[in-house]
Amino acid sequence: MNIEDLPLEALDLPHPAREELVLTQVLFALSDPTRLGIVREIAAGPKEMAACDALRPDIPKSTRSHMAKVLRESGVVRSEPHGRCRLLRLRREDLEARFPGLLDAVLGTASAPD
Amino acid sequence: MNIEDLPLEALDLPHPAREELVLTQVLFALSDPTRLGIVREIAAGPKEMAACDALRPDIPKSTRSHMAKVLRESGVVRSEPHGRCRLLRLRREDLEARFPGLLDAVLGTASAPD
């Protein structure tokens, strides 16, 4: 059974359903360089929050958590418990369904100097 | 001679050059419902600021001007003097060159309820 098939309620933090995604909120979530950096990092596959370079240096826990929250609440990312860590997964299919081509366009752009 | 061919310095307000466009700034400019509304309105062709529905109701001049400014400074829009008015023009080619597919993806989405 795949995590995608679980009802969203099964996860311990609230995630918007696909139909609830709002374009302006998604654009806002992606409009911050650090958050966009996280998204780029998990584009190739899910990644533990603790392993994200964009979150690592010396950023306090609460700040990192807040960044993940903005991505989660906008529906860009799914955050699932994974042992002691949290796995961040890009909600590719949901985003593609609601906003076709958007993610590819955003990720397709060379990352520097954003 | 086309406005597109003029050096940016020829316009009375500063516009970033194509190479200077920054993805996160563009996304931020588009992440506000009113500003996105303006962009949708000028997607089919340039439009006078004064004719934009998104700006019309009872919004004070200074507020409207500020909204146009955010779009202009991020490079989403070119604002050219046009008689007494100002013509807003979507910087399609520049955006397409820097962020291929982004604008289509953003505009392709049904506008409601964003």
Next chain:
DNA sequence: CTCATGGTTCCAAATCTTTCGAACCATATC
């Protein structure tokens, strides 16, 4: 069970954005 780790929540401070009045500027029309 105990501890370390990774993360969340709550809260307050700092920062950034938005809003809008007032003053001002430019163009078009009379």
Next chain:
DNA sequence: GATATGGTTCGAAAGATTTGGAACCATGAG
């Protein structure tokens, strides 16, 4: 030239977002 119109700029107030410390929670490892 005078006036009306559409817009900019400035500055201040209101509102949102971001940052980070402290307390807390859950899981995995010992």
